[in-house]
Amino acid sequence: MLAIYLKELRSYFINAIGYVYIGIFLAISALLFCYTTLISNTYSTSNYFSMLILVLVVLIPLLTMKLFAEEKKLRTEQMLLTAPVSITSMVLGKYFAAFTMYAASIIISCINFLPLYAVAAMERSEAGQQANYIHIGPSDAQILGSLVGILFIGAVFIAVGMFISTLTENQLAAAVITIATLVAMLAPASINNEAIISSYAVRFVIDWFNVLSRFANFSAGKFDFAAIFYYISLCSVFVFATVRVYDKRRWG
């Protein structure tokens, strides 16, 4: 598993894709941050995070599209599948490599918060005595909670993208289908109310796949274990499905 993990991680940087991903991610997140906080004249980061999630829908497929599609195309998967490594650890090695890239980009993007804290420090010194009675500055709990939440949402997106990557040899197809699937997971949330969909069962299913609705608590600075459990199980479902795809191919 470690060998595959390291190989995947290295391959992000041998090809341009790793740099492209991190570059685009940092540029867009910085831009979003400017617009949603500094320019909008607010300390609240909730808009920043909810827009960042939409950006992830487009960026995560960059990380996942090649995971299996490329191996299949170059027939290198035979080497992995005939090596003394189980399918599960092969899949997990790849999954964690993509997740590491993603987590790294999220962590690096935390430098976005520095200007906000700088502004807060400035305002506090201007406010003088008053600063002791009211809170001036961004909410640490909101930022931390949102960071944890977005890490898990990204983890789900990666699992979905990885699963789709096993279904095709074509990286571009994998990326496009992943984007479509992620959009299909998120979009129905906006119409998911009783006025439009009367059936409770349908609403329940749509809600089950709606990773955004569980993000609200994180965004409010609450650490929601139920949501974390939900995200982890959603990841497991797709990781398991990926393993099954390979298992099924073996049994032909």
Added chain:
Amino acid sequence: MIKIEHLVKTYGNFTAVDDISFEVGAGEIVGFLGPNGAGKSTTMNMLTGYLSSTAGSIEIDGIDILAKPLEAKKRIGYLPEQPPLYFDMTVKEYLDFAYDLKGCRLDRKKHIDEICEVVKIKDVYHKLIGHLSKGYKQRVGIAQVLIGNPKVIIFDEPTIGLDPKQIIEIRNLIRNLGRDHTVILSTHILQEVQAVCDRIIIINKGQIVADEKTENITRAVETSRRFSAKICGPQREVLAMLREKPGIVYAEPLAERDGDAFTYMIESDVGIDIRKTLFYTLAERGWPLIGLESLGMSLEDIFITIVDAQGQKKNDKAKNSRVKRGADAERDVAARIMEKTAQSQKSAAKSIFDRRDD
């Protein structure tokens, strides 16, 4: 070392491998031979744990591949038809990856150095695999197979796409590997098996049709009583003479013409060397003999005969039709083989390349 029992693989209604059993001992080099689509690669893939079997068992070094796949896979080195190379890695990175992937415990630097020495890739060690020539890529693939010193090595068509010099080098390499590894070589190139293997297993339509020592098959090749003779003269008269001549049991013109010379296939009686008397008889008649060639059955002929015979048998069963039997039928096959041999010998040098490509 390898023990396969009643192996079956079906895809829906299609049976790719149909009840195959064989054993391979330690240090043996076995050629696994069959036309395209015979089930070679499927068998190889099951042997390496890439595919699972529908029924039957595979044991590698006494370990069942389905029960303990990781243990069994540690003992196998596999080179698929298309070597599994990452073109964006250097040879060093790739071999390091293979070393880690296989969880090898040997001294890394020394082990990889030795392998590079054996397959002669030292001079490209720091180059990108994508920039290497086909021959080097193949060798890097073989190097990957050797990492971890597996007891069983499986090659699927290892010389495809190589030039003749490289082919010879790879064959020598495989033969050397056979000294301390068990090697299975899957191919449809017969010379390759003849040159490298101790034993030949021929498979067709998912079934084993022959399992023989290479010597036995080669012996059959050498003891032939068939000749192709190129004789100037009127075809019909020459043929009549040949058919009447004592010592010749069978003569047939081949569809080959060179000016006024025709080629005939002749089969002599057992234990008679007709070459001298044939020469004198033809000289008497004033028909110059301009070519006489012994047509030993090449491995290819044996292969075609066996595969055809199997097909014939199946047809018989299915249609229950009357098929020419006995000597006549045999001669028909022989004539067909001779014709094919004549063609192939004509382009002997060329055919090496052709077969390599097909």
